[in-house]
Amino acid sequence: MSHIRSGNIQRQSRKASRYGSFDPTTTSTSTAFGYWLGRDGADQHQGKEQDFRCEGVEAIKVRMHRRGGYNNLENAPQSPLDGANGSAFFDGAAGMINFNARIEGLDAGDKDTLERLRRHLQFFFLDPKKKFRIRRQFPFKLAFQILKIIFLTVQLILFAELRVSHVDFLDETVTVMRHKFLKEWDDERDAVVYPPESGSYAVFSSDGLIEHFSFMVTAYYNIENESFASFSYDTAQPKPLSDDGNILAHEFSHVPPLKLCIDRIADVSIQNDTYIFDISEIKECFSLDFNATEVKAIQKDPMIIREFLKARNVTFKQEDALIISKATVTFNLRTIHFSPASTDQKPECYLIAIEIVFDNSRHSGQVFVKLNTVISYVNLCNGRVLEGGVVSNMSIIISGLDIFVLILCVASLILCSRALFKAYLLERETERYFTRILGIPIEWADRMYFLNLWYVMIVVNDIFIIFGTIAKISIEFRDFDSDLFTITSLLLGGGALMVYLGLFRYLGFFNKYNILILTMKKALPNIMRFMVCAIILYCGFLLTGWVIIGPYSIKFRTLSQSSEALFSLLNGDDMFATFYTINDSNTTINIFGKVYIYTFVCLFIYIVLSLFIAIIMDAYEAVKEYANEGLKVEHSALREFLASSAPPNFDAPETREAFAAHNLLHLGL
Numbered sequence: 001m002s003h004i005r006s007g008n009i010q011r012q013s014r015k016a017s018r019y020g021s022f023d024p025t026t027t028s029t030s031t032a033f034g035y036w037l038g039r040d041g042a043d044q045h046q047g048k049e050q051d052f053r054c055e056g057v058e059a060i061k062v063r064m065h066r067r068g069g070y071n072n073l074e075n076a077p078q079s080p081l082d083g084a085n086g087s088a089f090f091d092g093a094a095g096m097i098n099f100n101a102r103i104e105g106l107d108a109g110d111k112d113t114l115e116r117l118r119r120h121l122q123f124f125f126l127d128p129k130k131k132f133r134i135r136r137q138f139p140f141k142l143a144f145q146i147l148k149i150i151f152l153t154v155q156l157i158l159f160a161e162l163r164v165s166h167v168d169f170l171d172e173t174v175t176v177m178r179h180k181f182l183k184e185w186d187d188e189r190d191a192v193v194y195p196p197e198s199g200s201y202a203v204f205s206s207d208g209l210i211e212h213f214s215f216m217v218t219a220y221y222n223i224e225n226e227s228f229a230s231f232s233y234d235t236a237q238p239k240p241l242s243d244d245g246n247i248l249a250h251e252f253s254h255v256p257p258l259k260l261c262i263d264r265i266a267d268v269s270i271q272n273d274t275y276i277f278d279i280s281e282i283k284e285c286f287s288l289d290f291n292a293t294e295v296k297a298i299q300k301d302p303m304i305i306r307e308f309l310k311a312r313n314v315t316f317k318q319e320d321a322l323i324i325s326k327a328t329v330t331f332n333l334r335t336i337h338f339s340p341a342s343t344d345q346k347p348e349c350y351l352i353a354i355e356i357v358f359d360n361s362r363h364s365g366q367v368f369v370k371l372n373t374v375i376s377y378v379n380l381c382n383g384r385v386l387e388g389g390v391v392s393n394m395s396i397i398i399s400g401l402d403i404f405v406l407i408l409c410v411a412s413l414i415l416c417s418r419a420l421f422k423a424y425l426l427e428r429e430t431e432r433y434f435t436r437i438l439g440i441p442i443e444w445a446d447r448m449y450f451l452n453l454w455y456v457m458i459v460v461n462d463i464f465i466i467f468g469t470i471a472k473i474s475i476e477f478r479d480f481d482s483d484l485f486t487i488t489s490l491l492l493g494g495g496a497l498m499v500y501l502g503l504f505r506y507l508g509f510f511n512k513y514n515i516l517i518l519t520m521k522k523a524l525p526n527i528m529r530f531m532v533c534a535i536i537l538y539c540g541f542l543l544t545g546w547v548i549i550g551p552y553s554i555k556f557r558t559l560s561q562s563s564e565a566l567f568s569l570l571n572g573d574d575m576f577a578t579f580y581t582i583n584d585s586n587t588t589i590n591i592f593g594k595v596y597i598y599t600f601v602c603l604f605i606y607i608v609l610s611l612f613i614a615i616i617m618d619a620y621e622a623v624k625e626y627a628n629e630g631l632k633v634e635h636s637a638l639r640e641f642l643a644s645s646a647p648p649n650f651d652a653p654e655t656r657e658a659f660a661a662h663n664l665l666h667l668g669l
Contacts (some may be wrong), residue, residue: 099644102438110437117433120664122642124426127509133650134659144412149499151405152465156496158398159472163489169337174373177354182371183215202368206318209367214302216356220258220331221295234332234351257289263326286314327358351378399476406469413462416455423450425667446638454505457498464495523619530615534608541600542566549593552583570604
């Protein structure tokens with residue numbers, strides 16, 4: 001047995017040479033550090049070199065110079081217990097301040113105050129399990145977090161279904177608009193594939209532009225007759241009813257006109273074989289109100305619309321190619337969305353603001369055609385107020401769930417905010433007593449130890465969920481638009497992420513489950529330093545690829561697309577496609593692109609990523625070593641003050657009485 005004990009001492013001594021001084025006689029005191037500071041004592045392993053000096057006979061001046069401990073601890077109060085070569089206040093063998101001797105040398109009032117302070121601090125830094133064993137009080141904050149996770153998850157699932165149904169409706173409506181108003185739009189263009197199977201949707205002649213314009217006008221005036229949907233015009237004039245009660249289409253006189261806006265330059269003229277440009281920008285808007293006769297004529301002969309446009313001072317002639325930069329046609333429609341298959345079964349009326357853009361800004365002979373839509377909720381369709389009937393049982397359940405989650409988050413916010421404020425008051429009292437009675441300043445690191453970042457994160461996620469739930473309730477009452485849907489999803493999604501991350505706090509109380517968070521804590525400083533160099537290198541490749549390869553590859557066309565392409569390469573995706581999409585019309589760029597990609601892949605995948613993984617593995621091995629061999633707890637005035645009292649029996653009645661609220665400091669709460 002002696003050789004085993006000797007081996008353990010030698011191993012601990014070797015470990016002390018790496019992380020700080022070690023004395024086998026102080027094992028129990030160091031254990032007390034981790035016991036009282038169980039909240040994150042597992043990661044306080046970097047003990048530093050110590051240098052203790054006791055100067056003078058009449059006063060103690062203890063200077064502890066550590067990189068991670070408490071610095072410049074000095075000006076301790078005078079005491080008759082001081083000696084020439086040491087002090088009863090300073091345990092030279094253990095290398096720590098003897099707080100018990102200091103407390104015994106005080107008067108009764110200060111002694112009682114410090115005893116209360118020590119018990120209060122010890123209780124404050126205990127984990128919830130030990131607090132429950134002492135006081136047998138119900139852990140309300142833990143219960144609220146568990147209930148919040150359960151009901152928030154249900155709330156998110158229901159909201160996700162509503163959100164998906166809403167977004168699907170918007171996407172499907174946009175698809176219908178493109179098929180209705182864009183000539184020769186086919187199903188292949190609806191598929192989202194990369195690289196796209198077809199090129200940009202565009203026209204290449206003035207006749208093609210007129211044909212597309214005629215197709216759009218005809219589709220607009222026949223939208224109510226040719227669509228298998230409840231599309232109607234944006235007018236307060238209701239649709240007429242037949243004798244048997246059926247809804248008829250609007251008359252032409254009640255159809256709102258189209259709005260055409262043309263962006264052009266002032267003039268282009270030719271003098272002495274020289275083009276003279278007046279590049280002053282002019283924007284002209286026209287109201288295109290066609291009658292029934294004109295629409296029928298356009299259906300028979302699309303080119304006849306030139307005459308109708310010319311009568312309204314609008315021309316699209318060949319010589320206008322250098323003058324017109326962009327033509328935009330805008331109009332509004334309304335439609336009803338009703339999905340009995342979803343959890344939300346109420347009919348909804350939407351206003352569809354449509355913008356069709358003929359973009360000739362490049363003046364290359366290719367006029368790009370784009371259809372943009374903005375869909376928003378309204379309560380009028382076909383000139384009538386939309387009524388949804390009775391409220392469904394599912395809507396009542398969803399509203400009740402939202403209110404319950406709101407109450408849980410408000411209660412959790414109050415409790416955690418109160419806990420943070422009490423911690424602040426305790427920190428102020430500790431600093432005051434340490435300075436006034438013991439003459440020992442509290443370091444910044446010890447002050448920050450009172451700040452529970454888990455509670456801060458809970459407060460933030462409670463605020464996110466509260467505002468997100470309020471926005472969701474407003475959506476249930478139909479006071480919303482697409483932007484509110486987006487904000488609600490961001491708030492609820494971000495809040496849910498932080499709620500689930502908060503579970504690590506409770507898993508951290510079990511040594512077998514906190515390996516992930518300990519590894520992240522250990523590796524984070526090195527990872528941040530490593531990422532600075534990696535990001536600088538990445539930015540260099542990013543700008544180089546965008547500037548040189550961008551004009552010759554659709555993957556590097558913009559700075560954002562270049563970053564996405566490089567990040568995909570970094571993960572081993574789309575390598576061949578990246579090589580293939582570089583245009584080979586320029587041999588120099590083609591060769592440079594291949595060398596560029598080979599260099600980036602070899603450098604980042606085989607070197608940068610390998611080093612990144614090595615840093616994490618090194619942190620994991622260090623954490624595993626500490627878990628197997630025991631932790632070397634960092635010293636400071638606060639930690640040594642807590643460790644000056646041996647851990648009690650938490651199940652004993654006298655312990656429960658000692659840590660009762662009336663035997664601790666009174667913080668005013």
